[in-house]
Amino acid sequence: MSHKRNIYLKMKPLAEARQIMFGAFGNQASWPKEQVPVTEAVGQVLAEAVVAQLSSPNVHTAAMDGIAVKAANTFGACETAPKTLIAGNQAIYVNTGQVMPPDTDAVIMIEYLNILDDDHIEIEAPAFPWQHVRKVGEDIVATELLFPGNHQVTPYCIGALISGGVFSVPVKRFPRVLIIPTGGEVIDWQGDEYQNQDSGPKPGQVLESNSHVLGKLVESFGGKYNKLPIIADDAALIRQAVKTGIDGDYDMVLTIGGSSAGAKDLAKTVFTSIGDVLVHGVTIMPGKPILVATVDGKPVFGIPGYQVSAIIAFEQFVGPLIRHWLGLPEKRRETAIVTPTRKIPSKLGTEEFVRVKLGAVGDRLVATPLSRGSGNITSITEADGIIRIPHHMEGILDDEAVSAELLRPLAAVKNTIVAVGSHDNTLDVLADMIQTRPGFISLSSSHVGSMGGLMALKKEGCHLAGAHLLDTQTGDYNRSYIKRYLPDINCRLLTLAHRDQGLIILKNNPKKIKGLEDLSREDVVFINRQNGSGTRILLDYRLNQLGIDPETIAGYTNEEFTHMAVAVAVLSGAADTGLGIFAAARALDLDFIPVVTEQYDLIIPEKYEQWENIQTLLAIIRSDEFKRRVVDLGGYHTEKTGEWVV
Numbered sequence: 001m002s003h004k005r006n007i008y009l010k011m012k013p014l015a016e017a018r019q020i021m022f023g024a025f026g027n028q029a030s031w032p033k034e035q036v037p038v039t040e041a042v043g044q045v046l047a048e049a050v051v052a053q054l055s056s057p058n059v060h061t062a063a064m065d066g067i068a069v070k071a072a073n074t075f076g077a078c079e080t081a082p083k084t085l086i087a088g089n090q091a092i093y094v095n096t097g098q099v100m101p102p103d104t105d106a107v108i109m110i111e112y113l114n115i116l117d118d119d120h121i122e123i124e125a126p127a128f129p130w131q132h133v134r135k136v137g138e139d140i141v142a143t144e145l146l147f148p149g150n151h152q153v154t155p156y157c158i159g160a161l162i163s164g165g166v167f168s169v170p171v172k173r174f175p176r177v178l179i180i181p182t183g184g185e186v187i188d189w190q191g192d193e194y195q196n197q198d199s200g201p202k203p204g205q206v207l208e209s210n211s212h213v214l215g216k217l218v219e220s221f222g223g224k225y226n227k228l229p230i231i232a233d234d235a236a237l238i239r240q241a242v243k244t245g246i247d248g249d250y251d252m253v254l255t256i257g258g259s260s261a262g263a264k265d266l267a268k269t270v271f272t273s274i275g276d277v278l279v280h281g282v283t284i285m286p287g288k289p290i291l292v293a294t295v296d297g298k299p300v301f302g303i304p305g306y307q308v309s310a311i312i313a314f315e316q317f318v319g320p321l322i323r324h325w326l327g328l329p330e331k332r333r334e335t336a337i338v339t340p341t342r343k344i345p346s347k348l349g350t351e352e353f354v355r356v357k358l359g360a361v362g363d364r365l366v367a368t369p370l371s372r373g374s375g376n377i378t379s380i381t382e383a384d385g386i387i388r389i390p391h392h393m394e395g396i397l398d399d400e401a402v403s404a405e406l407l408r409p410l411a412a413v414k415n416t417i418v419a420v421g422s423h424d425n426t427l428d429v430l431a432d433m434i435q436t437r438p439g440f441i442s443l444s445s446s447h448v449g450s451m452g453g454l455m456a457l458k459k460e461g462c463h464l465a466g467a468h469l470l471d472t473q474t475g476d477y478n479r480s481y482i483k484r485y486l487p488d489i490n491c492r493l494l495t496l497a498h499r500d501q502g503l504i505i506l507k508n509n510p511k512k513i514k515g516l517e518d519l520s521r522e523d524v525v526f527i528n529r530q531n532g533s534g535t536r537i538l539l540d541y542r543l544n545q546l547g548i549d550p551e552t553i554a555g556y557t558n559e560e561f562t563h564m565a566v567a568v569a570v571l572s573g574a575a576d577t578g579l580g581i582f583a584a585a586r587a588l589d590l591d592f593i594p595v596v597t598e599q600y601d602l603i604i605p606e607k608y609e610q611w612e613n614i615q616t617l618l619a620i621i622r623s624d625e626f627k628r629r630v631v632d633l634g635g636y637h638t639e640k641t642g643e644w645v646v
Contacts, residue, residue, distance in 0.1 A: 045328060069104055285347070421456070492609055
């Protein structure tokens with residue numbers, strides 16, 4: 001079957017696209033309602049006002065332990081002229097919550113009684129009417145409004161409803177959403193096909209996760225969902241699935257994948273064959289390919305297949321529409337003013353949602369951008385916030401204060417140790433160990449290379465930096481670079497570990513690579529680390545020693561930012577070899593040719609050394625458990641771990 005390549009209709013700005021959506025589907029004044037028991041109503045929205053059926057309390061009750069009295073009988077009592085009351089007649093013992101005896105209107109607390117004997121009680125102060133008494137209807141009066149329509153029921157509400165004699169409530173029915181994952185390349189991780197594969201997904205296969213993510217997002221915004229099995233790239237099958245949802249009990253249908261402009265992107269074709277496309281393409285990134293259509297008056301969304309695109313598209317369109325139907329305001333995240341640690345360029349005419357890591361360094365919240373790929377789910381799972389760059393701006397300058405939406409509570413962000421610099425797998429061990437300690441401390445590390453870490457320290461963009469910068473003149477690590485680039489900052493240098501660095505190669509070394517001298521071979525493709533990284537500096541130093549011109553190395557200009565990314569490039573066949581640490585090779589079952597054992601240090605400004613979070617980090621680094629876990633990674637040596645170099 002041949003496919004014609006899609007062409008985007010005129011893309012809409014986000015605000016206009018949302019206006020079109022709400023204009024088409026926003027009139028939900030008569031949203032269906034149902035009656036549910038109050039104990040099952042938490043999270044649901046009241047379809048109409050609810051009034052009390054009973055007063056609470058429904059009789060006068062004692063609010064304290066003591067004696068119930070008629071206040072008039074106590075008037076005149078004082079320390080110099082106490083009054084004596086007859087127990088069981090003028091004074092009746094009561095406990096908190098007990099019904100007030102007839103002809104009493106006050107309670108005197110047990111602490112203020114002088115009990116003379118079983119029949120006589122002395123008081124030294126009068127009571128006033130209704131003292132320490134919960135009167136009828138003090139909390140709730142029958143027929144009064146308990147909650148208005150469009151109120152979302154909370155666990156607290158249950159107490160008020162039951163106390164007011166309301167045992168079931170009218171609520172707006174949960175919006176029902178049908179999710180249809182599509183695509184020939186996606187595979188169900190729960191299905192027999194995948195379960196019968198011993199080695200994970202086959203080349204070209206992608207584990208389908210979007211339907212699960214979007215389903216839980218539907219629930220978090222107030223709806224319920226069902227999902228169909230994955231449907232192949234077949235317009236007739238997709239059309240039938242959409243019609244099943246529209247003709248059934250669903251209020252909305254989401255298809256996943258196929259909304260872009262490729263030859264196999266069939267969402268637009270399907271939607272136009274059974275309804276009208278309202279929006280195809282929005283000037284946001286990620287999320288641009290979203291498609292909004294109407295079929296028999298119901299909304300149908302074509303959600304992009306890339307994971308972050310799918311999430312952003314949902315949060316800007318589907319989620320707000322669900323809450324609008326329920327009469328709830330849009331979800332608004334807490335915001336804070338942050339300062340980027342480096343420039344963030346952006347495309348003019350596109351509103352961009354940039355995921356960032358955040359931390360409080362000094363008196364500022366600093367933001368370090370994460371990967372901007374719309375298919376990188378970790379760019380949102382690792383993010384602390386989102387900076388939205390408006391469509392009329394070409395980016396944000398470093399040190400330019402901007403607003404960020406917070407994905408974590410501000411208190412948690414402020415309790416984060418910010419590390420920027422060279423990548424090392426031991427940082428993951430540290431992050432795990434500190435997160436499990438009391439104090440709710442977290443470690444956030446951004447991998448920009450050793451020199452990038454020094455520049456972040458210089459700009460006060462982090463608390464510490466990981467580095468393994470070789471001084472080619474002395475063979476020493478890091479100290480000369482600190483003196484050269486951070487002359488005005490008093491820093492301490494702590495050894496985290498020594499590690500084996502070398503060439504990562506495929507199992508059984510099919511290219512028969514022996515060492516760095518083979519990198520200039522025509523049949524060897526190399527994958528490099530980014531300029532400014534310690535690994536790159538080491539490589540260039542050794543190439544110079546060997547007299548190898550970098551221009552003769554195929555792939556020398558192809559860069560990755562972490563040792564694991566280098567290992568993945570080798571594993572995938574994108575490169576034959578790359579310089580990295582043994583732990584990365586071992587993690588992916590690759591072979592390794594040692595080149596050097598190097599020193600990896602943490603550079604910590606003295607002003608942060610005594611910070612309690614850094615002290616907790618140092619204690620973990622010096623612990624036997626940390627050293628054991630680091631050695632277990634392979635290729636690490638911990639004899640000097642935790643020692644100050646300077």
